[in-house]
Amino acid sequence: MRPSMSMRVPSSEEEGSQRDAETRWLGTVLGLAAWTMFFVSLSFAVGWYRMREPWPPLPISTVLLALPGLPLVFSSAMLHRAARVQPVSPREARRLLRLLGMTLASGAVFVAMQAAWTHLAFWNHHFRIPDDGVPASAFYGLTALHALHVLVVLAGVFFSTVRLKRSAEVGDSLRRLSLGGYFVTAMWLLLFVAVYLP
Amino acid sequence: MNLFASDHKAVARRYLWGGLGFLLLGGLLALIIRWQWAYPGQPVPGLAWAMPESHGAMTPPAYTAVFTMHGLIMIFFAVTPLLFGALGHFVLPLSIGARGLAFPRLSVLGFWLYALGGALVLGSFAVRLGPASAGWTSYPPLSTSVFTPSLGQTLVTVAVLCAAASSFLYGLNFVVTVVRCRAPGMTWGRLTLTVWGLFFASVLNVLFVPVLAAATALLLMDRLLGTQFFIAGAAAVGGGGDPVVYQHLFWLFGHPEVYILILPAWGMVGDFVAFFSRKPAHGYRLTAGAMGVVTALSGLVYAHHLFTSGMSPVLGRTFMVLTLLISLPAEVMYLNWLMTLWRGSVRLTSPMLAALGTMVVFGLGGITGLSLGAVATDVPLHGTLWVVGHFHLTMGAASFLAVFAGLYFWFPKMFGRALHEGLAKAHVVSSAVLFLGVFGGQLAAGYAGQLRRLYDPYQYTYLKHLLPLNQWTSACAFLLGAAQVLFIVNLVWTLSRGRVVGANPWKVGTLEWTCTPSPPPAWNYDPVPVVLRGPHALSQPEVLERLGRDWMGQAESFPEESETEPGQAEGVGGMSTSGGAA
Numbered sequence: 001m002r003p004s005m006s007m008r009v010p011s012s013e014e015e016g017s018q019r020d021a022e023t024r025w026l027g028t029v030l031g032l033a034a035w036t037m038f039f040v041s042l043s044f045a046v047g048w049y050r051m052r053e054p055w056p057p058l059p060i061s062t063v064l065l066a067l068p069g070l071p072l073v074f075s076s077a078m079l080h081r082a083a084r085v086q087p088v089s090p091r092e093a094r095r096l097l098r099l100l101g102m103t104l105a106s107g108a109v110f111v112a113m114q115a116a117w118t119h120l121a122f123w124n125h126h127f128r129i130p131d132d133g134v135p136a137s138a139f140y141g142l143t144a145l146h147a148l149h150v151l152v153v154l155a156g157v158f159f160s161t162v163r164l165k166r167s168a169e170v171g172d173s174l175r176r177l178s179l180g181g182y183f184v185t186a187m188w189l190l191l192f193v194a195v196y197l198p
Numbered sequence: 199m200n201l202f203a204s205d206h207k208a209v210a211r212r213y214l215w216g217g218l219g220f221l222l223l224g225g226l227l228a229l230i231i232r233w234q235w236a237y238p239g240q241p242v243p244g245l246a247w248a249m250p251e252s253h254g255a256m257t258p259p260a261y262t263a264v265f266t267m268h269g270l271i272m273i274f275f276a277v278t279p280l281l282f283g284a285l286g287h288f289v290l291p292l293s294i295g296a297r298g299l300a301f302p303r304l305s306v307l308g309f310w311l312y313a314l315g316g317a318l319v320l321g322s323f324a325v326r327l328g329p330a331s332a333g334w335t336s337y338p339p340l341s342t343s344v345f346t347p348s349l350g351q352t353l354v355t356v357a358v359l360c361a362a363a364s365s366f367l368y369g370l371n372f373v374v375t376v377v378r379c380r381a382p383g384m385t386w387g388r389l390t391l392t393v394w395g396l397f398f399a400s401v402l403n404v405l406f407v408p409v410l411a412a413a414t415a416l417l418l419m420d421r422l423l424g425t426q427f428f429i430a431g432a433a434a435v436g437g438g439g440d441p442v443v444y445q446h447l448f449w450l451f452g453h454p455e456v457y458i459l460i461l462p463a464w465g466m467v468g469d470f471v472a473f474f475s476r477k478p479a480h481g482y483r484l485t486a487g488a489m490g491v492v493t494a495l496s497g498l499v500y501a502h503h504l505f506t507s508g509m510s511p512v513l514g515r516t517f518m519v520l521t522l523l524i525s526l527p528a529e530v531m532y533l534n535w536l537m538t539l540w541r542g543s544v545r546l547t548s549p550m551l552a553a554l555g556t557m558v559v560f561g562l563g564g565i566t567g568l569s570l571g572a573v574a575t576d577v578p579l580h581g582t583l584w585v586v587g588h589f590h591l592t593m594g595a596a597s598f599l600a601v602f603a604g605l606y607f608w609f610p611k612m613f614g615r616a617l618h619e620g621l622a623k624a625h626v627v628s629s630a631v632l633f634l635g636v637f638g639g640q641l642a643a644g645y646a647g648q649l650r651r652l653y654d655p656y657q658y659t660y661l662k663h664l665l666p667l668n669q670w671t672s673a674c675a676f677l678l679g680a681a682q683v684l685f686i687v688n689l690v691w692t693l694s695r696g697r698v699v700g701a702n703p704w705k706v707g708t709l710e711w712t713c714t715p716s717p718p719p720a721w722n723y724d725p726v727p728v729v730l731r732g733p734h735a736l737s738q739p740e741v742l743e744r745l746g747r748d749w750m751g752q753a754e755s756f757p758e759e760s761e762t763e764p765g766q767a768e769g770v771g772g773m774s775t776s777g778g779a780a
Contacts, residue, residue: 019378027300034405035408
């Protein structure tokens with residue numbers, strides 16, 4: 001069937017680029033889905049200890065431990081919205097920059113809050129790794145491993161923001177980074193259930 | 199040579215040299231272990247410079263370091279990188295008609311992570327207190343800083359993490375490449391069995407390498423940050439962890455790793471048996487399906503490694519049944535290979551001999567593994583050399599022979615020169631026979647009760663009579679080491695003066711042999727071939743009659759109707775070729 005005159009036929013270069021973008025998308029989806037096994041394994045280890053003996057309550061209240069989830073979810077939501085913006089006009093570009101700024105800021109708040117809670121637990125509540133055994137190890141260790149993943153996503157957003165400021169095309173990267181945002185949010189929920197809940 | 203070139207063939211060559219180097223190092227360490235068991239406490243010839251205080255004799259700490267590093271190096275830095283890094287990187291895009299891997303830069307990153315890991319392993323030999331010495335599995339509490347405080351253990355643990363990251367990256371790359379980058383007409387049913395093997399093994403890589411990464415990350419935190427995930431008993435300050443958790447995590451990766459190594463080998467055996475019997479692979483779909491079933495079951499059988507860890511009897515029985523079940527798909531594959539060989543026009547080329555060797559040693563490894571899959575027989579055999587003999591036959595000898603089957607087969611495509619067939623055959627046959635000598639000897643010693651990991655087994659009276667057996671086994675090992683000189687000579691000679699070959703010296707029809715020269719250009723295919731049939735279109739009557747040869751290219755069409763007898767072209771589309779179903 002011949003395309004109608006109003007229909008724009010994509011060039012082979014555009015088709016190739018679209019195909020490459022779809023391949024990168026699939027790679028990201030598969031990679032993150034597989035990497036879920038990393039956190040599932042960590043949770044399995046914690047679950048093993050929790051089945052063995054009662055898990056003592058952590059020295060920070062559960063509500064406080066849950067609080068960083070808000071900026072993380074917000075950060076992920078902003079990244080999700082940013083990934084859907086087409087910066088075709090200067091106004092849209094400014095909006096995209098604003099969304100990326102909010103993503104970075106709320107992500108940084110999440111990391112800062114996690115750092116504050118671990119700091120608080122260590123200094124103010126004498127929650128020391130050797131003395132408090134596995135619960136302390138899991139609290140600090142798994143929080144740090146998760147925070148490292150968040151920082152990787154935030155670093156990606158930061159570099160995309162810099163590239164955007166230099167007028168580079170970042171739509172494809174942002175779509176894949178938004179998957180990273182969902183991933184770290186979901187893994188934080190897993191961490192919360194496995195480690196933070198008493 | 200550009201060390202950062204992202205062409206998959208260049209990356210493959212880098213992995214090839216790295217993997218062969220580590221294979222040599224791991225092999226030399228194996229010979230030192232065998233020397234210790236044949237001549238306990240006597241100076242190892244040529245090692246006085248490394249251990250001046252003992253005049254070159256192995257001490258117990260040096261011995262534990264040597265067997266630890268042998269296992270680690272062979273699995274993480276030699277055989278896996280050779281199968282995937284070298285052969286997988288080279289073959290997979292070519293076999294599916296792709297211009298390259300889906301993520302070329304990822305494969306460069308993967309190689310450099312592997313190289314970093316390799317450098318850390320080599321560096322660990324030079325640090326105070328020596329390299330890792332907690333066994334290749336790095337079981338805690340031995341691998342925690344309480345028992346192995348050396349920097350070497352930490353370096354090697356980081357190295358394993360690097361190798362794991364590299365495996366994850368190329369596994370992901372291979373899966374996406376097969377899914378997204380196949381040439382037009384290259385349906386799933388037209389993939390070579392090698393690609394099927396690499397694909398399933400890559401699925402296992404991406405699923406289970408993160409589990410190893412998690413175990414290793416927790417172990418590193420125990421070593422470096424003072425966490426207590428795996429430190430228990432008197433070594434723990436308060437509360438304390440549980441080393442058995444590490445064992446579960448490790449074997450959840452470790453058992454699939456056996457299949458990660460053997461699935462590509464099975465795929466190659468399936469292809470080579472067909473190519474060199476000049477027959478379509480019997481039961482192509484069943485073979486590919488059986489590989490899929492093994493892949494699905496591989497993560498569900500891991501706990502047979504933990505039968506002696508105090509596991510619940512109910513769990514033990516469950517994992518026993520699953521473990522024994524996994525032998526069924528393997529038997530399906532074996533039957534298919536035998537049926538392919540049956541009445542075939544078998545050509546005993548070097549890749550075929552290596553493939554047959556792989557079949558034999560893996561078959562023996564599989565049979566000896568049945569006794570370890572059943573709880574009742576595993577309990578007395580678990581701590582003995584029987585286990586060592588079994589897994590060396592399956593993971594060591596079979597993977598090694600498969601690597602060389604692949605290398606002898608694709609070397610002409612990689613370098614445009616063919617290795618010397620006589621030397622190659624002598625290498626393959628002597629290696630296969632000597633593998634049976636070495637690991638058969640280990641099985642016998644294990645059956646007689648020799649415990650594994652012993653520095654000097656003969657300090658126990660009941661093992662003293664095994665000294666002659668171990669000396670014979672060691673003699674086989676030294677000869678096996680010497681046999682590798684044949685390959686080194688062949689490699690050096692071929693690269694400098696070897697016979698230049700054409701595009702298709704083996705006369706087979708897969709894309710890499712029929713649609714691109716040897717070695718292939720940067721973009722592999724120009725233009726990308728359109729695939730018309732399966733990979734094993736061999737000895738088809740129509741082809742013999744019309745083309746005068748017994749093979750046909752996957753993308754090759756018959757000559758125009760006018761050039762052939764009228765009415766014959768119509769039957770071509772329906773011609774039955776193995777795996778030719780769209």
